[in-house]
Amino acid sequence: MNKKIFQLDTKTLHQIQDALYETCGIHLTDTKQTMIQNRINVLLKDSICANIHSFDDLFCAIKNNPQIRQSFINNFTTNKTDLFRESYHFDDMLNRTLIPLLQNNESINIFCSASSSGEEPYSIAATCMYAKNIYQSHSTIKIIATDIDTNMLNLAKKGEYTLDLRLNKIPDWVTLDNYFDILKTTPHNTMYLRAKKSLKDMITFRQLNLFSKSYPFSNNEFDMIFCRNVLIYFKQSDQEKILAKLHNILKVGGTLYLGHSEDILGLSSQFDRLGNKIFIKNSESLMGIF
Template sequence: MKALAGAMDGGVAMADGSAPLLGDAEFRFLRDFVREHCGISLGDHKRQLVQGRLARRLRALRLRHFGAYCDLLRQDPQSELGDLASAISTNVTAFFREAHHYDLLAEELLPRWLQQKRRSGDRLRIWSAGCATGEEPYALAMVLAEALERHDATGVDAKILATDLSPQALETARNGVYPLERLAGISDGRRRRWMLRGSGEYEGLACVHPRLRELVAVQPLNLLHEWPMRGPFDAIFCRNVVIYFDQPTKQRLFRRYAGLLPAGGHLFLGHSESLHGVNDDFELIGRTVYRKRG
């Protein structure tokens, strides 16, 4: 009983070798740390989830208890921040998820933007903020590459910035290699055009076309920290990211997005996200599509 009580209060490893328990003090520290460094709000109901997911990090780091993990975060927070954020958040992504956003780009926004850029000589920039494993920016790149060809605008300086906090997700995004079953959202025509199917030891995998790699720059970024880029961006995709953030963090983030978008610039959110009661810099113009007010 004494060993069990110690495990519950101090987050120590269990004597029988089972998974360590997350103590009260360790959970409070982790909750405060995650809110400060990641903007993610963890309620008490998330305690079991945090314990289960971070137990894998303890095994990977060969740490016996949560107290040691908290000490690691205190001593060197940046080294573990990406892995911690990956562990406690659920990155659900897919090629052409919420297809209406891509349709709006292809049919209305990109033709207009490219015509303007050709006349002015300005560059075209799209930011995929919280790109996870890369399906979103590469889907954007397919639409952009097709628009550049269709509208005779291959000379326009057009790029997509893809950022995320998770080192594992960024590695996948940089590699651009996906199991065939992950390509379900891509039409047959686009799959033939933009995905290179592997063979031999790469059987069952597909790699993105080199042209898409040319259009996408994958970089690590914590949305709560300083941003090296200054914009402006024509569009920012931040979909299914702010669902984890508390209200003050959302408000700060959307103000910063507004600062990187010109009047008329577009912000795309996830299907369960909204700016209602959060920010007045944007007006809703479509399903989870916002335009910066002039």
């Protein structure tokens, strides 16, 4: 197989779509053919694919070689994220969810379930730190941040970001240098930031495939779950299975934050809807519908 110029035929295209779905649940339709072609080209140019000479070799490697399987997945994820993206969720944390927990000095557990390069969990950590200071609280706060993409997890652990303040609005209450070392600022309002150790210490980064059968957490473990802008990549039936697992690990009264174009689907009777894709768990049992 020529690794630089080759065309996918329909059968191979469907085999790639199936392999992606089976490994991580990402559902790509036939309209994404050009994108699939480009990403396969990038994968095959990687030195770990040096011994792959046909599509049969590739499918065999995806099945049997964990490094190539991971690289295949990493090539197909979409990782767009921002600091304080959909900032109304951080306002909701400040104005509602965190207050009783901090006032009672309760320990707080937060799950950030598709954390990409880490901007989301660092935004959560900064919000918690700010609120903890306001309430002079002794709460212990733990954030578990997961993603399937190992390249993103490595970036997240580094916590180094370029922030263009003309494109990425930061809430007024955020004083960036309380949470980030400002490495450089350009005259055009671009900042180079590194998350401070105090922020990093609140977060544990781990790999987790949301498509896996079960999650390594206990029932009712989390006070808040962020699952934003990832459900859109799955089929509706798989979104509902993921939502059911998240429902199990969220405490009754806990909050689920979804992305702007996502919804609670068939679980609407298990959650109260606050608006802005904010949902409160209202019951403990799912009637075995998924």
